[in-house]
Amino acid sequence: xxxxxxxxxxxxxxxxxxERCMNSEDFYFRMISMFPNEDCFNRLEEAIGKNxxxxxFEAAHALKGVAxxxxxxxxxxxxxxxxxxxRSRTQMDYSELLEKIRNHRETIREMVED
Amino acid sequence: MLRNxxxxxxxxxxxxxxxxxxxxxxxxxxxVILEEDYDILFAEDGLKAQEIIEENKEFLSVILLDLMIPxxxxxxxxxxxxxxxxxxNIPVIVMTADQKSEVECLDLGAVDFIPKPYPAKPVILAxxxxxxxxxxxxxxxxxxxxxxxxxxxxxxxxxxxCQQHDKLHPEKAMDAMIIDINHFRMINERYGxxxxxxxxxxxxxQLRQYINDKGGIVCRRNSDTFLAYCPHLDDYxxxxxxxxxxxxxxxxxxxxxxxxxxxxVDKSVEIERRFDRAKLACDTIxxxxxxxxxxxxxxxxxxxxxxxxxxxxxxKAIKEEQFVVYYQPKFNIQGERPVLASAEAxxxxxxxxxxMISPGDFIPLFExxxxxxxxxxxxxxxxxxxxxxxxxxxxxxxxxxxxxxxxDMFDPELLESFRQLLNEYxxxxxxxLLEITESAYTQDSNQIITKVSELRDMGFKIEMDxxxxxxxxxxxxxxxxxxxxxxxxRFIKDAFKENKDTRIIEVIIDxxxxxKVPVIAEGVETEQQLTSLKEMGCDIVxxxxxxxxxxxxxxxxxxEEEIKLRNA
Numbered sequence: 039x040x041x042x043x044x045x046x047x048x049x050x051x052x053x054x055x056x057e058r059c060m061n062s063e064d065f066y067f068r069m070i071s072m073f074p075n076e077d078c079f080n081r082l083e084e085a086i087g088k089n090x091x092x093x094x095f096e097a098a099h100a101l102k103g104v105a106x107x108x109x110x111x112x113x114x115x116x117x118x119x120x121x122x123x124x125r126s127r128t129q130m131d132y133s134e135l136l137e138k139i140r141n142h143r144e145t146i147r148e149m150v151e152d
Numbered sequence: 153m154l155r156n157x158x159x160x161x162x163x164x165x166x167x168x169x170x171x172x173x174x175x176x177x178x179x180x181x182x183x184v185i186l187e188e189d190y191d192i193l194f195a196e197d198g199l200k201a202q203e204i205i206e207e208n209k210e211f212l213s214v215i216l217l218d219l220m221i222p223x224x225x226x227x228x229x230x231x232x233x234x235x236x237x238x239x240x241n242i243p244v245i246v247m248t249a250d251q252k253s254e255v256e257c258l259d260l261g262a263v264d265f266i267p268k269p270y271p272a273k274p275v276i277l278a279x280x281x282x283x284x285x286x287x288x289x290x291x292x293x294x295x296x297x298x299x300x301x302x303x304x305x306x307x308x309x310x311x312x313x314c315q316q317h318d319k320l321h322p323e324k325a326m327d328a329m330i331i332d333i334n335h336f337r338m339i340n341e342r343y344g345x346x347x348x349x350x351x352x353x354x355x356x357x358q359l360r361q362y363i364n365d366k367g368g369i370v371c372r373r374n375s376d377t378f379l380a381y382c383p384h385l386d387d388y389x390x391x392x393x394x395x396x397x398x399x400x401x402x403x404x405x406x407x408x409x410x411x412x413x414x415x416x417v418d419k420s421v422e423i424e425r426r427f428d429r430a431k432l433a434c435d436t437i438x439x440x441x442x443x444x445x446x447x448x449x450x451x452x453x454x455x456x457x458x459x460x461x462x463x464x465x466x467x468k469a470i471k472e473e474q475f476v477v478y479y480q481p482k483f484n485i486q487g488e489r490p491v492l493a494s495a496e497a498x499x500x501x502x503x504x505x506x507x508m509i510s511p512g513d514f515i516p517l518f519e520x521x522x523x524x525x526x527x528x529x530x531x532x533x534x535x536x537x538x539x540x541x542x543x544x545x546x547x548x549x550x551x552x553x554x555x556x557x558x559x560d561m562f563d564p565e566l567l568e569s570f571r572q573l574l575n576e577y578x579x580x581x582x583x584x585l586l587e588i589t590e591s592a593y594t595q596d597s598n599q600i601i602t603k604v605s606e607l608r609d610m611g612f613k614i615e616m617d618x619x620x621x622x623x624x625x626x627x628x629x630x631x632x633x634x635x636x637x638x639x640x641x642r643f644i645k646d647a648f649k650e651n652k653d654t655r656i657i658e659v660i661i662d663x664x665x666x667x668k669v670p671v672i673a674e675g676v677e678t679e680q681q682l683t684s685l686k687e688m689g690c691d692i693v694x695x696x697x698x699x700x701x702x703x704x705x706x707x708x709x710x711x712e713e714e715i716k717l718r719n720a
Contacts (some may be wrong), residue, residue, distance in 0.1 A: 115391075
């Protein structure tokens, strides 16, 4: 079950996130629970697998945007890092960063589904 | 500034917003933020956005655009929107996380941006509201700065732009032009208003193309009058001919233009005065078939300055009594000896700087600007005062006729003015004759005839002045309320040239006989003319043969002579 405590424990800026949702916990939680199923995670994985940095950048950028809007700060920070690297189309090994993002997704999924 | 929101289209009473955003969660969040205040359409990619915009472009109040969208890139979409005139007016707010894109988007035509992560709801709503308001205000300005029919600037904005232009290019030689369509009213009447409108649109378009090309601007001032402010041109006939050609005038030549130019304007002259000068030039070719262009020149400038001087010195001239009334006797010639019948009051102006000014210089001028109302009243008062003085001195006076101008006829106080004047100087309508020019009758005949009838009911005798010059129809003449016809002096002059031909005068005398009113001949200079007129049956004569117009103190000799003869 999602709760304010768990989100805060994770490191989310719950206050700002709730504000953005007009302080409707219900709505805020609903948005967060949709998040792990969002396509941008998969798109990012796939694009990097194919070394399609253009597509990867788009996906990372989208991911960052949503994470920011939901104030999921730890994910947002990592998404920002990979977005910036991809913006300049940096050729490098992204597996470590991808792993981090995968973990964020898992953590959020656990929070939602538990 | 108008802020009538109703004039802008809404659906379901709410303004319509398009949100272009690919991420579902972002769309959901925006929906919650906006749905209370706006009607929202969503597009998750560029293609969908294009579709929706095409369908709803007349209704969209604002577009919120995410830059990173699948399909067509956001910047590309923005550029496309702004370059299409049918969508360029829809304001676009860009939603972006990176500040680098912000400036770029503003350059591309976005009006504002909303950062990501989104700010709180009130911030987003405030930015959207402000964007919509600004845009609507801009639309209102755009609506009112254009002439609906031709899409050209309207007069006010045109003049503002001229001023702006002068500020930016103070040294540039500019021409002020006015372009009129000859007999446009006839075009409207013959072919209908729809056709007339088409003519205006194509004239406007041709002018715009030509003048824009030269770096100038055009507006439609009103009806069929266009103004242009343009870097100095060398050949105005070439300009007008080129426009006429483009209008596709064939031998039937339905649309003919005329143009007045004030070239290389003096920029210290007020902007509107510059176009007045162009109009002054244009008016000189109003009825000319051959001349299409006229240029404001030194002569017109001097005339204008002279007239300004006359107008400016008018109030002082009235106050200081610079206007002097002269009297010219009229003699009844039908008896054995000519009998002094009356006199005509004629005004003279002794200007302190300009000296004696001919009435021909100032009467037509004052007739056009309305000062004649004041001058007429001044003259009437002077005459009334003089009549009173003669009556007091001789116990008798001859009647004096004064001019009543066309504009006086529209003065609702006219009858009351005369009533007061007669009361004040204890005079009767038999001593005060009124002369009204024939052309006044033909211009506003109903109004004038009504007024003249009222004056006659008061007891006034009305002499119709300048008869034969005003194109009265014979039909109208038979119903005119008048008491005498005055033959214009030109007819007398023409009739007694080398080949004497008095038939016209005979006709006029016949008309007077038919109306049972006496005829007065003006401008009679010789004994031969006098004898001839007497034989033809002319009743009263005025002119140099007896006396030119003279000041009152000289005129008394005629009164004294008349008294002597009567008593003899």
